[in-house]
Amino acid sequence: MxxxxxxxxxxxxxxxxxxxxxxxxxxxxxxxxxxxxxxxxxxxxxxxxxxxxxxxxxxxxxxxxxxxxxxxxxxxxxxxxxxxxMAVVFQEYGRSLFPWMRVRENVELPLRRRKSLDRKRGGELVEDALAAVGLADAGGAYPWQLSGGMQQRVAIARAVAYGPxxxxxxxxxxxxxxxxxxxxxxxxxxxxxxxxxxxxxxxxxxxxxxxxxxxxxxxxxxxxxxxxxxxxxxxxxxxxxxxxxxxxxxxxxxxxxxxxxxxxxxxxxx
Known part of the structure; x- marks a missing residue:
């Protein structure tokens, strides 16, 4: 068809x-x-x-x-x-996440480009995105502490938080x-x-x-x-x-x- x-x-x-x-x-x-x-x-x-x-x-x-x-x-x-x-999620999630940043900081990163977005609202978007991908309790972890599937969820959360x-x-x-x-x-x-x-x-x-x-x-x-x-x-x-x-x-x-x-x-x- x-x-x-x-x-x-x-x-x-x-x-x-x-x-x-x-x-x-x-x-x-x-x-x-x-x-x-x-x-x-x-x-x-x-x-x-x-x-x-x-x-x-x-x-x-x-x-x-x-x-x-x-x-x-x-x-x-x-x-x-x-x-x-627009947001992009790549195949190699390990390379798209910064290992020295915690999960919450990785998800927040693209939001820093939005000068009009205050810190409180940015934090709310990050927490909402992490909850949406099933990682509500993982914000304080580092990417290397997570499985491959969880790391890809972080990459998806980062895209979702951006609201593309x-x-x-x-x-x-x-x-x-x-x-x-x-x-x-x-x-x-x-x-x-x-x-x-x-x-x-x-x-x-x-x-x-x-x-x-x-x-x-x-x-x-x-x-x-x-x-x-x-x-x-x-x-x-x-x-x-x-x-x-x-x-x-x-x-x-x-x-x-x-x-x-x-x-x-x-x-x-x-």
Whole structure:
């Protein structure tokens, strides 16, 4: 099932995005022509063959990397640098947390950029975010005292405390075990429903994409375009036991898998 995306008007608009790397006599077109829109409050997952440019795309969307052509807009505003209405959760949570800072200080860090935010309100946002990810009592600990899954919860709490309009997540659960991954997937869906954020979730795991998303964007092999956008018409209430064994889940997973295999071979959509 393919989603028809209307032109413009979304919370996050990516239009004709192209990225070419040049240097040392080499020229690599990583992203050729990416166009898609995320509506306000939508949770979309992005998958594709290995090396297809998912991280390059995310860096361009986040304003961390300038595109060669095209543009990205957040609520109608063109992104030319990291925008105030966006937060990013990276895969390597260990590198994104400062080990010499306590958990509470790590979560508070991006809030210091907000000059209009007083210390009391900042503290309230930090405590609220820690409670939201199940770490209400961990504020005084250091990251190295926590498990990998708990450290990633701290990274998510930091993003939540910032109160972003759009949350970008770059394969955030790739480095944790299967049980922790399932718990974090449910945490993300819970936060999304409670807080109404627009989320673009990049993953290499097809099952994760189908379980989490309301839509799955399948990228082609590099140089990258959007090959297909698959609507995930599963119930809004999902759980790890029943949802993953549902016939419709299997059908959607197969559809996404077929598209990725076609992308690897460089074929068109089915």
């Amino acid at each position: 393919t989603v028809n995306v209307t032109e413009g008007g979304g919370m996050l608009d990516v239009r004709g995005l192209r990225k070419v790397y040049e240097g040392k006599g080499r020229r690599v077109e990583a992203v050729r022509d990416l166009t898609f829109t995320l509506g306000a409050g939508e949770l979309a997952c992005l998958v594709g063959p290995s090396g297809c440019g998912k991280t390059t795309l995310l860096k361009c969307v986040a304003g961390l990397l300038a595109p060669t052509d095209g543009e990205v807009r957040l609520a109608g505003r063109r992104i030319t640098a990291p925008p105030p209405g 309009e759009v949350l970008l997540m770059d394969e955030p659960f790739a480095a944790v075990d299967a049980q922790t991954r399932a718990e974090l997937e449910d945490l993300v869906r819970g936060l999304w429903r409670e807080r109404g954020m627009t989320i673009l979730f990049v993953t290499h795991d097809i099952d994760e994409a189908v379980y989490l998303g309301e839509r799955v964007l399948v990228l082609s092999a590099s140089p990258t375009v959007v090959q297909e956008q698959v609507k995930i018409d599963l119930p809004a209430e999902r759980d790890q036991l029943r949802t993953r064994v549902a016939p419709r889940f299997a059908e959607l997973r197969t559809r996404v898998y077929e598209q990725i295999q076609l992308a690897k071979r460089g074929d068109g959509a089915l």
